[in-house]
Amino acid sequence: MVLSNLTLRFKGQENDVVQDVSLRVRRGEILCVVGESGCGKSVTSMAIMGLLPKSATQISSGRMQISSDEWHLVTDRLPAALRGNEVAMIFQEPMTSLNPAFRIGDQIAEVVQRHRGGSRSAALDRAEVMLQRVGIANPTQRLREYPHQLSGGMRQRVMIAMALANDPQILIADEPTTALDVTIQTQILDLIGDLRDETGMGTIMITHDLGVVAEIADTVAVMYGGQIVEQGPVEEVFRNPQHPYTIGLMSAMPRLDRPGERLAIVPGTVPTISNMPDGCRFRTRCAFATSHCATRPQLTDVAPEHGVACHYVPLEKHVVVSA
Amino acid sequence: MTDATTSELTPDPVLTAQPESRVWKKFRSHKSALLGGFLVAFFVLIALAAPLLPIPDPAATDWGAVRKAPSWAHWMGTDEIGRDVMARMIWGAQASLLAGVVSVGIAVIAGVPLGLVAGYFGGWTDAVISRCTEALLAAPFLILAIALAAFLGPSLTNAMIAIGISATPIFIRLTRGQVINIKSEDYVDSARAIGLPTHRILSRYILPNVLPPILVQATLTIATAIIAEASLSFLGLGQQPPAPSWGSMLNTAKNFLNQAPWMAMWPGLSIFLVVLGFNLLGDGLRDALDPREH
Numbered sequence: 001m002v003l004s005n006l007t008l009r010f011k012g013q014e015n016d017v018v019q020d021v022s023l024r025v026r027r028g029e030i031l032c033v034v035g036e037s038g039c040g041k042s043v044t045s046m047a048i049m050g051l052l053p054k055s056a057t058q059i060s061s062g063r064m065q066i067s068s069d070e071w072h073l074v075t076d077r078l079p080a081a082l083r084g085n086e087v088a089m090i091f092q093e094p095m096t097s098l099n100p101a102f103r104i105g106d107q108i109a110e111v112v113q114r115h116r117g118g119s120r121s122a123a124l125d126r127a128e129v130m131l132q133r134v135g136i137a138n139p140t141q142r143l144r145e146y147p148h149q150l151s152g153g154m155r156q157r158v159m160i161a162m163a164l165a166n167d168p169q170i171l172i173a174d175e176p177t178t179a180l181d182v183t184i185q186t187q188i189l190d191l192i193g194d195l196r197d198e199t200g201m202g203t204i205m206i207t208h209d210l211g212v213v214a215e216i217a218d219t220v221a222v223m224y225g226g227q228i229v230e231q232g233p234v235e236e237v238f239r240n241p242q243h244p245y246t247i248g249l250m251s252a253m254p255r256l257d258r259p260g261e262r263l264a265i266v267p268g269t270v271p272t273i274s275n276m277p278d279g280c281r282f283r284t285r286c287a288f289a290t291s292h293c294a295t296r297p298q299l300t301d302v303a304p305e306h307g308v309a310c311h312y313v314p315l316e317k318h319v320v321v322s323a
Numbered sequence: 324m325t326d327a328t329t330s331e332l333t334p335d336p337v338l339t340a341q342p343e344s345r346v347w348k349k350f351r352s353h354k355s356a357l358l359g360g361f362l363v364a365f366f367v368l369i370a371l372a373a374p375l376l377p378i379p380d381p382a383a384t385d386w387g388a389v390r391k392a393p394s395w396a397h398w399m400g401t402d403e404i405g406r407d408v409m410a411r412m413i414w415g416a417q418a419s420l421l422a423g424v425v426s427v428g429i430a431v432i433a434g435v436p437l438g439l440v441a442g443y444f445g446g447w448t449d450a451v452i453s454r455c456t457e458a459l460l461a462a463p464f465l466i467l468a469i470a471l472a473a474f475l476g477p478s479l480t481n482a483m484i485a486i487g488i489s490a491t492p493i494f495i496r497l498t499r500g501q502v503i504n505i506k507s508e509d510y511v512d513s514a515r516a517i518g519l520p521t522h523r524i525l526s527r528y529i530l531p532n533v534l535p536p537i538l539v540q541a542t543l544t545i546a547t548a549i550i551a552e553a554s555l556s557f558l559g560l561g562q563q564p565p566a567p568s569w570g571s572m573l574n575t576a577k578n579f580l581n582q583a584p585w586m587a588m589w590p591g592l593s594i595f596l597v598v599l600g601f602n603l604l605g606d607g608l609r610d611a612l613d614p615r616e617h
Contacts, residue, residue, distance in 0.1 A: 048518055051515055051516060055445075080518040083515070083518030084518040091516075092509075097509040098513075102527070103530070112518075114517065114518060159513070162517065
């Protein structure tokens with residue numbers, strides 16, 4: 001799947017919430033989109049799914065390509081026939097993402113029947129297979145249970161089962177582990193990794209947790225203020241972060257190998273969308289910013305496939321380290 | 324609790340209880356709700372059993388027993404033309420309950436879909452439906468019902484239609500508010516993410532989750548509708564004589580309050596008890612269906 005140059009804003013606002021965002025996921029690859037709350041990562045995923053209300057959002061540019069199909073997002077959106085079929089999504093809050101009024105078996109069967117047709121009993125059989133695949137014990141019994149009878153981790157497994165019931169090519173996971181505790185978090189990440197290996201689906205994982213990125217991602221895109229500031233293969237970006245914001249994020253991460261060390265912080269807070277500066281949106285918080293940063297830096301490759309949107313890359317050549 | 328091991332343990336009866344039975348358990352422990360349910364059940368039962376009960380014909384007059392006080396022959400006394408008050412009270416329960424249920428049925432059938440559409444789609448649809456609702460709500464419930472009943476002509480059917488229309492805005496507004504609440508729930512987003520069409524989302528994801536408060540409101544509105552029917556019949560706009568109705572019984576009885584107070588007492592008491600019953604039942608349902616209380 002390729003998303004190119006997505007730019008959109010909420011109606012009635014002056015600034016774009018997502019500006020010129022391009023993402024690419026290959027088959028069997030996991031792309032993590034990282035960034036702080038409000039950086040536009042969830043909006044981007046909703047735009048990919050075609051779930052943003054037309055009445056409240058205005059997409060000014062963007063194209064999306066899945067296999068051989070292509071959409072101009074300004075006029076089109078992902079057709080409902082592909083949602084839950086070719087492209088599936090799981091959400092952050094497993095506790096509230098299932099319909100409390102129906103048994104989980106019926107809910108999974110509904111997705112299957114919606115896209116594949118067939119009888120209800122065939123769909124229920126498929127639901128049972130899916131529950132088994134996502135590691136739920138006693139699937140036959142669980143099918144007949146209501147969401148409130150399951151724990152958070154189990155509900156997220158059910159959501160995954162539902163999302164993958166029609167063998168999608170692309171899975172979008174919007175912070176799938178944020179609401180879960182750490183042990184369950186690892187189980188769910190492992191599950192997504194395993195299912196990726198099994199099915200070869202491409203995955204876009206939205207997260208704010210660099211730990212998750214390190215654990216599961218193949219490639220990573222760092223977003224700030226609706227722009228992608230750095231993207232590339234995960235080892236490359238972790239080994240050699242180039243954008244000042246990425247560097248800030250990395251040094252703000254607690255590390256087991258450096259106990260007792262004070263964590264660095266990225267000074268300041270994210271400006272609200274109406275107060276976003278022109279040009280590089282990070283410049284109000286950037287230690288290296290100059291007047292040049294008022295023009296928008298383009299993503300420039302510093303290594304194969306490792307793009308950084310900063311005028312001063314590679315950073316070590318531009319920054320004079322004073323003593 | 325980890326996922327893999329849960330199933331090996333003995334299932335917890337509270338966790339595995341179906342939601343219906345949890346609601347029932349809560350309802351059963353609610354004493355006033357049970358009393359309400361009992362009152363409602365009692366009146367429903369006598370209304371349904373009216374043709375089978377060994378009571379005199381409610382329209383049969385007896386000029387030898389005019390305005391007789393309660394006795395063994397006439398347990399609740401007789402009215403001004405010698406009709407048996409108990410028979411009329413029992414048959415009158417039919418008219419009252421029918422009016423309550425049918426008019427609320429009309430209000431629910433008309434109001435809930437309009438509220439669903441207004442709440443889900445918003446925008447112009449919502450603006451038009453909501454303004455009309457507010458216009459209807461601006462007129463007091465009973466005044467509106469009287470005006471409509473007068474316009475449609477006096478009969479029990481027309482009274483039910485008039486009450487139904489007057490009660491519709493209550494359900495439009497309630498449903499709309501609930502839908503606006505529910506449509507921002509994650510499971511509605513996830514329904515859209517699996518590509519369900521709008522009508523399916525409305526019928527399977529929104530409607531079932533807005534039903535509990537509508538059920539409570541319907542129960543409480545039946546009580547209001549019964550009072551409204553009695554009022555319309557009292558004014559001569561509802562059930563037409565000689566067919567029995569609590570409201571028209573009261574109308575006649577008001578002329579004989581000094582000589583034959585029982586004529587007013589029994590229909591008055593019936594209205595009081597059935598309305599109390601529906602109100603207690605509605606309150607009990609509200610508590611039982613409220614997910615916040617444990």
